[in-house]
Every structure is written in structure tokens, then in C-alpha cells.
Amino acid sequence: MDSIETKGGLSRRDVLKATGTVAAASALAGVVLPRHVYAGETNTVQIALVGAGGRGSGAAENALSTKLGPVKLSAMADVFPEKLKGTYDSLKGRFNELVDVPEERKFIGFDAYKSAMDSLKKGDVVILTTPPAFRWVQFKYAIERGLNVFMEKPVTVDGPSTRKMLELYEESVKKNLKVGVGLMCRHCEARGELFKRIKDGQLGELNLLRAYRVSGPTGSAFVNKRQGDLSELMYQIRNFHGFLWASGGGFSDFLIHNIDECCWMKDAWPVEAKGYGGRHYRGDYVDQNFDSYTVEYTFADGAKLMLEGRGMINCNNEFASYCHGSKGSAVISQSGHAPSKARIFKAQKMTEDEVVWRCNTPEPNPYQLEWDHLMHAIRQDKPYNEVKRGAEASLVTSMGRMACHTGRIVTFDEMLNCEHEFAPTVDKLTFDGPAPVLADANGKYPVPAPGIKTTREY
Numbered sequence: 001m002d003s004i005e006t007k008g009g010l011s012r013r014d015v016l017k018a019t020g021t022v023a024a025a026s027a028l029a030g031v032v033l034p035r036h037v038y039a040g041e042t043n044t045v046q047i048a049l050v051g052a053g054g055r056g057s058g059a060a061e062n063a064l065s066t067k068l069g070p071v072k073l074s075a076m077a078d079v080f081p082e083k084l085k086g087t088y089d090s091l092k093g094r095f096n097e098l099v100d101v102p103e104e105r106k107f108i109g110f111d112a113y114k115s116a117m118d119s120l121k122k123g124d125v126v127i128l129t130t131p132p133a134f135r136w137v138q139f140k141y142a143i144e145r146g147l148n149v150f151m152e153k154p155v156t157v158d159g160p161s162t163r164k165m166l167e168l169y170e171e172s173v174k175k176n177l178k179v180g181v182g183l184m185c186r187h188c189e190a191r192g193e194l195f196k197r198i199k200d201g202q203l204g205e206l207n208l209l210r211a212y213r214v215s216g217p218t219g220s221a222f223v224n225k226r227q228g229d230l231s232e233l234m235y236q237i238r239n240f241h242g243f244l245w246a247s248g249g250g251f252s253d254f255l256i257h258n259i260d261e262c263c264w265m266k267d268a269w270p271v272e273a274k275g276y277g278g279r280h281y282r283g284d285y286v287d288q289n290f291d292s293y294t295v296e297y298t299f300a301d302g303a304k305l306m307l308e309g310r311g312m313i314n315c316n317n318e319f320a321s322y323c324h325g326s327k328g329s330a331v332i333s334q335s336g337h338a339p340s341k342a343r344i345f346k347a348q349k350m351t352e353d354e355v356v357w358r359c360n361t362p363e364p365n366p367y368q369l370e371w372d373h374l375m376h377a378i379r380q381d382k383p384y385n386e387v388k389r390g391a392e393a394s395l396v397t398s399m400g401r402m403a404c405h406t407g408r409i410v411t412f413d414e415m416l417n418c419e420h421e422f423a424p425t426v427d428k429l430t431f432d433g434p435a436p437v438l439a440d441a442n443g444k445y446p447v448p449a450p451g452i453k454t455t456r457e458y
């Protein structure tokens with residue numbers, strides 16, 4: 001896989017070394033700091049948060065918890081004032097003077113991201129944690145402003161947005177911007193050790209990978225009919241997991257991590273996918289999601305990745321990824337993203353008495369590690385750009401989703417070149433303008449129909 005641009009395997013020792021460098025330099029009061037140890041004209045890296053919801057709050061917390069030099073949250077943007085206020089109050093309560101966002105640097109609206117970024121200096125960092133549909137729009141502006149970026153996954157939702165993101169990636173590399181993508185499992189030390197062992201041949205040939213995220217309804221993937229005062233567009237944004245244009249649906253938003261960690265272990269992207277799924281118990285829900293998905297991904301060497309996703313109550317629950325080789329098998333992750341509980345078994349039976357290696361515990365938090373690595377690269381001016389890998393992981397995820405939604409085999413190249421752009425006007429949305437997808441007279445949105453709608457997902 002030639003798309004890995006970062007050294008995700010940066011060790012804690014490297015980070016501590018960098019911390020030491022900054023601390024030692026700061027101790028030399030009056031001495032000019034070498035250019036490479038900090039980002040802007042002052043030693044403080046300022047952060048703007050665009051999309052102040054659950055993950056935005058978490059990412060800001062991780063940014064403010066890095067120990068590589070001074071950081072400050074200095075601007076925030078959202079489309080819902082109450083979301084911005086809630087996240088501001090909570091971060092201010094926990095980080096006090098590290099949160100310096102006066103009223104004039106709190107911005108509301110579809111252009112708020114521009115004002116937040118305009119308040120930063122070149123080399124500062126903007127966090128992009130809105131629904132994924134807005135990622136390319138906001139990344140484009142961040143590149144124009146010369147800003148480093150942390151953006152959440154998925155970074156694209158369809159073929160056209162992936163092509164845009166890959167072009168933007170080239171521009172951001174040319175400008176030497178540091179860009180982290182929130183596929184934090186790639187920064188997990190335990191998974192990194194497992195990957196090295198697989199590369200060293202401990203599992204032999206990797207023939208089969210399996211990934212499961214089956215649980216009750218998750219996030220906003222099950223959406224009730226619009227009621228109340230919210231406009232059509234704002235209702236869709238609030239319930240973004242229910243609308244394919246906004247998030248790629250529950251499939252893309254929830255399954256990408258497990259797909260990506262399996263592809264990491266295989267060190268390749270699959271070349272095609274076939275898939276199945278349906279809307280079994282939808283009751284009055286009106287969103288565009290299926291409630292179960294199964295995908296068979298095929299790699300160029302014929303190896304398979306089997307993926308299962310389901311949102312149903314009272315069924316078996318599992319949130320895990322596994323791989324099987326000719327000489328043994330392994331848990332990549334079990335019971336969620338972190339800790340991974342990674343371990344290797346001597347054959348295919350995954351029982352405790354068969355374990356031949358298990359990762360060190362306690363495992364450091366990968367959400368914090370991804371920020372330590374990004375900040376290290378910024379302060380040391382090291383090449384660091386995860387966008388290509390993030391866009392490819394998003395595309396491979398869309399490929400599986402489209403296979404399920406159309407009932408056809410979908411190849412990587414076909415997905416990349418697919419012309420169906422879910423939200424061609426996403427960079428021009430306004431509070432009172434139309435939404436990218438509309439409901440019918442019964443308040444229901446177009447849903448995929450495998451075998452009937454075969455060239456577009458809806």
C-alpha cells in the first residue's frame with residue numbers, strides 16, 4: 001500500500017524526545033528558538049474548531065492535552081449556536097485559560113468556517129469535525145489559508161468527493177501542510193506491533209480478514225419524520241447519519257474504522273466488493289439506511305475481507321476485527337476501538353490457551369496518540385499528510401456500501417470514477433436554501449433498491 005504518508009509508528013520515546021527539545025529550548029530564555037520547533041510566529045499553536053459537536057469536543061480536548069509546546073483553542077464555528085455553546089462551556093470548564101474564544105471568535109453559519117480560519121495564522125491548526133459532506137469544502141479553504149488540519153473520517157462520501165479530496169491532497173503536500181485524518185486506529189501501538197509481526201511473517205499468508213460492527217441503532221442512523229421548527233436542511237444535518245449525502249450513511253460513518261484496520265493489516269486496498277443488505281424493521285423511520293449489511297471485499301491476490309454491519313436490537317452484538325493467515329490468526333481489535341486487545345494465536349482457533357503473543361497493557365489512547373504525532377510533525381516540520389490514505393479508506397468503504405445498495409459487484413476503479421455526486425451544491429448551502437435530498441409526499445426519502453436502482457444508490 002503506497003499511500004501511507006505518515007510514520008504512524010512514532011514511538012512514545014520520539015514524542016518524549018521532542019517534548020524535551022521544546023522544554024530545553026524554552027529554558028534558554030532570550031535565545032532565538034530554532035525555526036523547526038514551532039509552527040507560527042509565536043510558540044503557541046492556535047486551534048480553531050469547525051463542527052463543535054461530540055467528536056469536535058473530543059478532538060479539541062486531545063489537541064489541548066498534547067505536551068509538545070503551548071496550544072490554545074482560539075476560535076469556534078458551527079451551524080447550531082447551542083452546539084457551539086455546549087462545547088465551549090464544557091471545554092472552558094476543563095481547560096480554562098487554554099480556551100481563549102471570546103464572543104467575537106465564535107462564528108455561526110455555513111460560512112462560519114471561513115471566519116474561524118481567517119482568525120488563525122499560517123501554520124496554526126483547524127479541526128474539521130462537521131458531518132463528512134463538508135470536508136472537501138473546508139479543507140480547500142484551509143489549504144488556501146496555509147493551515148495545518150486535523151479532519152475526521154470519513155473524508156469523502158462518494159466518487160466525486162473522493163476525486164476532489166485526492167486533488168486537494170496534492171495541493172496540501174505541495175504547501176507542506178501537516179494533515180491528520182481521524183482514523184486513530186492507525187496510531188494504535190498494539191495494532192502497529194501486530195502489523196510488524198504480520199510483515200515479519202508470523203501469520204504466514206493473510207488469506208481472510210473479518211470485521212463486525214453489529215449492535216443496536218447507532219448515532220443518528222435511524223431518523224424519525226421531520227417535526228418541529230427545524231428547516232429541512234438543518235434537520236438533515238442534525239441527523240446526518242440518516243442521509244447519504246451528509247455522511248455516506250451509517251455504513252460509511254460506523255464501518256470505516258474496521259474496514260481500514262483490516263486493510264492496514266493486509267497492507268492493500270481491496271479491488272472489488274459484492275454485498276447484501278436490507279431494510280427489515282424500519283417502522284416509521286424515514287432515513288436512507290439499510291439495517292443490515294454484509295460485504296465480501298476481494299484483494300488483488302484473491303484474499304477476502306468479510307464485513308458485517310447491523311443495527312438491530314435483541315441480536316448478537318459484536319464490534320471487532322480479525323485476520324487469518326496460513327500460519328496462525330489474530331485479533332486486530334475486540335470490543336470497540338480502544339483498547340485493541342490485539343493478540344496472535346498459533347492456529348485458527350482463537351482461544352486463550354492458543355495465544356502466542358498479546359499486546360502490552362495498558363494501551364495508550366490512540367485518539368491522543370494521533371494528536372501527539374500530528375503536533376510532533378508540526379513542531380519539527382516533518383512531512384505528515386494522511387489525506388490520501390483517508391480518502392482511499394473512505395472510497396473503499398463507499399465501494400462496499402454501493403455494492404450493497406445496488407446489488408452489483410463494484411470495483412475500486414468504478415467507485416473512484418462514479419459520477420453520482422450526492423450533494424453537488426454542498427459548498428453553497430444556506431440556512432433557508434434547499435436540502436440536497438428531498439422527501440416524498442409521505443415524508444420519506446429515496447432509499448436504495450438493489451437490482452432495481454443499479455447505477456446510482458438512490
Ligand SMILES: NC(=O)c1ccc[n+]([C@@H]2O[C@H](COP(=O)([O-])OP(=O)(O)OC[C@H]3O[C@@H](n4cnc5c(N)ncnc54)[C@H](O)[C@@H]3O)[C@@H](O)[C@H]2O)c1
Pocket residue numbers: 050051052053054055056077078079080083084109110112113129130131132134152153154182183184237238253
Ligand atoms: N474517529 C472517531 O472515532 C469518531 C467518533 C465520532 C465521530 N467521528 C466523526 O466526526 C464527525 C462528526 O461527528 P460527531 O459525532 O461529532 O457529530 P455531531 O453532530 O456531534 O457534531 C457535528 C457538529 O458539526 C456541526 N456542523 C454541521 N454542519 C456544519 C457546517 N457546515 N459548518 C459548521 N458546523 C457544522 C453540527 O452542528 C455539530 O455540532 C463525523 O465525521 C464522524 O464520523 C469520528
